[in-house]
Amino acid sequence: MNPQQQPDPMAFPGSSIHPMEELQKKGIRKLRIISESQLKQTAREAVAHALLEALEGLDVPDVVRQELRIRAAKILGKEQIDAPQEQQLAPVAEIHVSSPLVIPSVSNSSADVSIGAPEVDENDSGSPLGKREKALLLQLSRLIAQDWRSELALVRDSQRDQVERLEMRIQELTMALQATDQVLETNAKSRQEPAEITIPFDNKKSELLDQLFQANVALRALSQGQSQGISPSRDGEGK
């Protein structure tokens, strides 16, 4: 692998660029292109999933919890999630829509992904999020972001491993192909030059076989000469 190491402000950290020719040489014929927006959407959905899973364990007022659930459901496209509960709490939730939760862009992944609330006047008694709740939300967002980042890193690592394995396999196959080519070439040459067909070991073997044959012919001649008088009898078996 020889990725180009030019800095690119738009690039994802840890990612690399490969020329198409290089990929084609490695036998990669099809690529699936995922746009940045799609990736961001996927990330948002992952955060929303994580939020939904962790929501029940959070020490936040029910109203906030419900609001978070609705937001997450919206991102996931599940408007009808926990419908009976939603219907029951809908009037309360409507009251607090004025303080929306924003899941920030993933592109700025060097900074912690945070579920940041807009600037709210802390003295505003109408705001449902006090200092403690904000701190909790921030902590939650950090945890989720951490999870998400580690998951992404895992996926990236496994993909890198796969690519490395494929590269090694390609190298092996290339070497095998070269060896086959050489053998085929040698065979073609030997067919053209019949004098070079026999290898030394074959000659030695045929010499050995010839020696063995001659020794047995001599032995047989002696045996025939001596066994003239012996007539194998088959009677009296077992006596």
Add this chain to the structure above:
Amino acid sequence: MAAKKQAQIPEARDVATPMIEDKVGILHVGIDLGTSRSAIASSNGTREVMASLVGWPKDSVSAKVLGRTVVVGDRVHENRLALNCCFPLKDGNLAFTKLKGDQRKVSRRAGVRLLAALRKAARAQRGQAVCAVIGAPAEATRENKEAIIDLAREARIDGVMVVSEPFAVAYALDALENAIVIDIGAGTIDLCRMAGSLPCEEDQVTLFQAGDYVDQRLGELIHEAHPEIQFTSNMIKLAKERFSSMVDTQKRAIVSFPAQGRPTKIDITDQIRTAVTELVPSMIAGIQKLVSTFDPEFQHKIRDKVIVSGGGSQVFGLQDALESGLDELGGGRVTIVDDPVFTGAQGALKLAQDMPLEYWNQIRS
């Protein structure tokens, strides 16, 4: 008339042994003719091993019980009380070559029966000529090799070639250069130096202290330690094959032999170890003889390629024991073959298959 008859003889022989046009008409066979067990491998994929033992029913009752007039192979062990048993091979050679009178005849017939049983085990198709390469001990006498050929012919094996058993092993493993092959059998231990040509007398050493010697020594040692115990040579052989060991292991060799008609458990670990270990010095001496008489430039090469085959190669710790012995000669490497029972037969089969067709036709004519 006489001239006419003489002219007819070669014609009749030609009819009996038609020329083989292609290798399809031949069943190639490799035979490892061993003192204790014989193995066969044939080109149709058949592989069999059987005890080198022939038995005839003692009387008409046993003949009726057994349902046959002669029994060959492992069944003889099972029915030995109803049979007159005969080992056709002794000390690696056909036993009849050293016998006289009736004993010679019976032993010879047993040899034919054993080879006929091996031929049958090869499962030749009707009309197929059976061409066999038979492995004989490294230092088998010329008389013994001739006897093998004669007996094989009587056993309806169409073409026969005799080869040194360790050479067959070397051929099977493609170790034809700079190697020493040791074939540990029941009757003999054959050592053969491979130098890229057919081994001659100087390249081979046969030791007559082999598996049978271990059985005998083991029997003596057990009798010394436990005089009240009753056993047969077959029981000793089975115990040896089960527990053979040259190194200290956690496992103890406990056997149940009768004493005064009562099964009694005895520990024969030390006796087995002692009996088996006694083989090593003679093997090392054999290796030393082959190494010291080899080209000094290549001596280290054959020391580094010592291949051990045969049933005795399975003794636990043999590899280490031989390598320790080789250390005194400057070190060496010992390899035990993967398939000790069939490697010789496989090598003989490979030789039979590689042998050109015209050679087989000449041998058969």
